[in-house]
Amino acid sequence: MARDHYADRARLGQFVAESAWRRMRAWALTQRWYPWRSRSVPVPSRLLLAPHDLRTGDPTRAAEFYSGRFAFAGKAVLTDGLSPFEIEPPSREWAEELMGFGWLRHMQAAATPIARANARALVGDWISLGCHRLPAAAAPEVAARRVISWLTQAPLILQDADAAFHRRFIRSLTAQVRYVKGASAQARDGRPRLACVIALAFAGLCMADQPKLMRSAQRRLTEELERLVLADGGPATRNPGLLIEWLLDLLPLRQCYGARHLPPPPALLNAIDRMMPMLRxxxxxxxxxxxxxxxxxxxADWLATVLAYDDARGRPLSNAPYSGYQRMEAAGTIVIADTGAPPPLPLSHEAHAGCLAFEMSAGRNRIVINCGMPATGRDEWRTIARQTAAHSAAVLEETSSCRFVTAGPLRRICGTPVIDGPAELHVDRMERSGAEVLRASHDGYVRRFGIVHQRSWRLSPDGMRLDGEDLFRPAEGEELPAGARDAYALRFHLHPLVQPSRAADGHTVILKLPGGDDWAFTAPDCAVAIEESIVFAAGGGPRRTEQLVIAGRAHEAPRIAWTFVRVKALMG
Structure with missing residues (x-):
């Protein structure tokens, strides 16, 4: 264990040094002389095609932009006649969304001469004001999104434009492609770096006279997709939402290869084919x-768009061992469990301490959930949302099964990766009497408390009952002493539409669901408490909800059995 500790410190030290070097390189890339004047990407004579934007647009937003109201990331700004690029941004997220130009799709959806003229004027403002050097605009991921947005909406921007604006637009777009090309190697691993590579692939296909860029972008795209899309189709970062984000870009990229009468790289086709089943x-x-x-x-709208490209439409996978997830389904009851270790250090900036957490739904009603992350204000809530307590999992001594970089100069240098967490996991899946049984354990608490946590689920064939069991056992196989630090809390966060009410026996809770399909939660010989909770991933922002909690000590009650059962099955 000591050797593992020193190995972890050495790995973290190397990662911090590499992160600091990337930050220095990224700063150098924003300087006046490089790469804006680089000739690595020649100015094209014209644009050959515009990718199809699968992200849906709202024409009413175009009217808001024309009136000077720009609402992004939960913040709204009135420009009072100024350009939005001259306004002090209310938040970093607002500025990044503005500088990414993804909002041009709303003007495209409006399809009016006023919307086209306004889009062209705003792009012209950005170029004239030299906004490419603003911190929010220079972030590699934002610059990549801007390149994709300008290419996608080029017909909107350039229709009815004069020759002088057309030249300014092409020159600015080329400079940004050069910047993304230089900054991509310094971008953070995972989502930011892949965004840069996808932008370069789009640029090579859509801009004329780019054979060299096309070849290099295709090579790097192949490398990134083979590394970031795992064998079962899940993202290496373990964030399910990236499936939707990546497919929204990769599907149009595949179409661009067809429009240029070029064969798409096999890695692109394979990645799409692997990711599609993981959506289900x-x-x-x-x-x-x-x-x-x-x-x-x-x-929901983006997901529906992506699913329209799914030709298989078969039964979802049940086992995603490379991604570290398991799914159980019977008669409309679904259980999805996290049975994986944290992703590699460079890819763990968004990973949570949710090992052996699960979610459960019955029909169209979600019952047990995790707290998730909000759509906006993620920096504000990230520290809380990543803790084990924000998941339907077991918490030991009010600590998380993972440790994160959360504050101080280390965070400014390398972000918020996972620096310690479960390393040894065991997952067994079997069938007993027609029922699916899943058992998993992790060692995330061994180093600090010497305790292994094991959780089991059994879903009945008729989907009417989910039996679970949590077991806390010493890592060395001996009994825990009476004075051990072994206080635990089993938390089951409920969907906001679930209304819990305690039964008279103290260990049963009735869960009222919309539509009358009520369930009960029971834990024999255990007191079940109903406590306040919060779901961060609600559509309108963080929302109050409730959670069921079972507390105890591992040396006194190391084994806890619990059950979710449909009330009509219980009454029968």
Missing amino acids: FFRHGDGAFALFNGMGPTP
Whole structure:
């Protein structure tokens, strides 16, 4: 264990040094002389095509922009006749969304001469004001999104434009592609770096005279997709929401290869084919994604658009061992469990301490959830939302099964990765009397408390009953002493539409669901408390809800059995 400790410290030290070097390189890239004047990407003679934007647009937003109201990331700004790029941004998220230009799709949806003229004027403002050097605009992921947005909405921007504006637009777009090309290697691993590579692939296909860029972007795209899309189709970061985000870009990219009469790289086709089934894996009966590892509110319209490209439409996978998730389903009752270790250190900035957490739904009603992440204000809530206590999992001594970089100069240098967490997990899946049984354990608490946590689920064939068991056992196989630090709390966070009411026996809670499909939770010989909770991933922002809590000490009651059962089955 000591050797493991020193190995962890060495790995963290190397990661911090690499992060500091990337930050220095990223700063250098924003300087006046490089890469804006680089000739690594020649100015194209024209744009050959515009990718299809799968993200839906709202034409009413275009009218708001024309009136000077810009609402992004939960903040609204009135420009009072100024350009939005001259306004002090109310938040970093607001500024990044503005600088990413994804909102141009709303003007495209309006499809009016006024919307086209306003889009062209706003793009012209951005170019004239030299906004490319603003911190929010220079972030590699934001710059990549801007390149994709400008390429996608080029017909909107350039229609009715004069020759002088057309030249300014092409030159500015080329400079930004050069910047993304130089900054991509310094971008943070995972979502930011892949966004840069996808933007370069789009640019190579859509801009004329770019054979060199096309080849290099395709090579890097292949490398990133083979590394970030796991064998079962899940993202290496373990955030289910990235499936939707990546497919919204990769599907149009595949179409661009077809439009250029070029064969798409096999890695692109394979990644899409692997990711599509995972969309169904993470869905509950109401269509929402399970809330694991940074997942926020499910963008229902975007998900529906992506699912329209799914040709298989078969039964979802039940076992995603590379991604670290399991799914059980019977007669409309669904259980999705996190049975994986944290992702590698460079990819763990959004990972949560939710090992052995689960979610449960029956029909279109979600019953047990995790707290998830909000759509906006993620920095404000991240520290709380990543804790084990924000998941339907077991918490030992009010600590999390993972440790994160959360504050101080280390966070400014390397972000918020997971620096310690479960490393040894055991997962067994079997069938008993026609029922699915899943058993998993992790060692996330061994180093600090010497305790292994094991959880089991059994879903009945008729979907009417979920039996669970939590077991706390010493890592060395001996009994825990009476004075051990072994206080635990089993937390089951409830969906906000679930109304719990305690039964007279003290260990049963009736769960009233919309539509009258009521369930009961019972834990024999255990007191079940109803406490306040919060769901961060609600559609309108964080929302109050409730949770069921069973507390105890491992040396006194190491084994806790609990059951969710439909009330009509219980009455029968």
